[in-house]
Amino acid sequence: MAEDLQTLPPDVSWPRGLPVGQVRIARPTDRLDEVVAFYRDGLGLREIGGFRGHAGYDGVLLGLPGASYHLEFIRHLHGSPGAAPSKDNLLVLYLTEPGAFGALAARLESRGHPRVEPENPYWKPIGVTFEDPDGWRVVLVRRAGFDTAT
Secondary structure (H helix, E strand, C coil), X not given: CHHHHHCCCCCCCCCCCCCCCCEEEEEECCCHXXXXXXXXXXXXXXXXXXXXXXXXXXXXXXXXXXXXXXXXXXXXXXXXXXXXXXXXXXXXXXXXXXXXXXXXXXXXXXXXXXXXXXXXHHHCCCEEEEECCCCCEEEEECCCCCCCCC
């Protein structure tokens, strides 16, 4: 399959059956312990790996059980600015279990993370928005997903 990707015309960016085994979303932070506590202890993501002192970086990988995608938070020895560039940078979690929405929102609030007003009003009727310690936003949505046919 890799050979097929190399011979594609330049205007084709996503071939059918793209061989992606995992997806990792990584971002820096100067508040690694606080950010990890927000996502691990507040949202309940599982710590699935990490490293210390790798070329001046420390990092923690957090994921959902059985999922092939995860978040990586890194801190560099000499600083890792991680402030969100805007209030529309979102991680959206569509919750499939009926009781999960209220339970997660209550757990985050009990840990000192108040709800914040979403920048985009689209999210207000279907979910609640929180900010992590760096100002990056997480939206908890009261439904299992969105309709990809529209």
